[in-house]
Amino acid sequence: MSTLLTILAQAPPAAPAPAPGAGIIQFVPFILIFIIMYFLLFRPQKKRQQEQQRLVSALKTGDKVVTSAGIHGLIANVKDTTIMLKVADNVKLEVEKSAVTNVLKES
Secondary structure, eight states, X not given: OXXXXXXXXXXXXXXXXXXXXXXXXXXXXXXXXXXXXXXXXXXXXXXXXXXXXXXHHTOOTTOEEEETTOOEEEEEEEOSXXXXXXXXXXXXXXXXXXXXEEEEOOO
């Protein structure tokens, strides 16, 4: 009987019951990380994609452009998904519209 009492005396105390709402507090850091990632990663990328889409849809004959490969040229013809880019006299290249990264402004 005395060994049973010593075993019971050495048992750890019962854990207190968790407070209501304590589980939500554990998820707050994850929620904050997701919000920060949205504003630092996802939102700017979406804005860049929308700006590129506007640029591609506004291409017209006569625009001076720069492609993603660094080729400078003058748009000679606009098709559905491609453009004819005049890079020199009697030299025309057909490139995808999505390859255009910049439209140069006339000064």
